[in-house]
Amino acid sequence: MLAEKVSTEPLMVIDECDSCKACMQLGCPALSWESDRARIEPSQCSGCDVCGQICKAGAIIKYEQADQGAGI
Numbered sequence: 165m166l167a168e169k170v171s172t173e174p175l176m177v178i179d180e181c182d183s184c185k186a187c188m189q190l191g192c193p194a195l196s197w198e199s200d201r202a203r204i205e206p207s208q209c210s211g212c213d214v215c216g217q218i219c220k221a222g223a224i225i226k227y228e229q230a231d232q233g234a235g236i
């Protein structure tokens with residue numbers, strides 16, 4: 165049986181961000197606001213995916229998903 169893999173990789177914000185700012189309410193130090201969308205500072209992101217789970221636009225993804233061609 166496979167143990168669930170817990171990611172510690174940082175996440176990133178892609179173009180799908182609709183500027184709702186829901187993720188900014190978390191107060192995560194890795195999240196900042198840059199012109200019209202959220203940005204994640206990789207060096208401060210633990211990869212907890214809390215922001216990814218509240219982003220209804222699906223704009224917060226793992227780098228490995230981006231490598232697989234998710235819309236950047």
Ligand code: SF4
Binds near residue numbers: 181183187219222224
């Ligand atoms: S929750 Fe998602 S869509 Fe909303 S600002 Fe954050 S990244 Fe953008």
Ligand code: SF4
Binds near residue numbers: 190192195
């Ligand atoms: S994945 Fe967790 S640590 Fe990284 S930006 Fe989102 S809420 Fe912050």
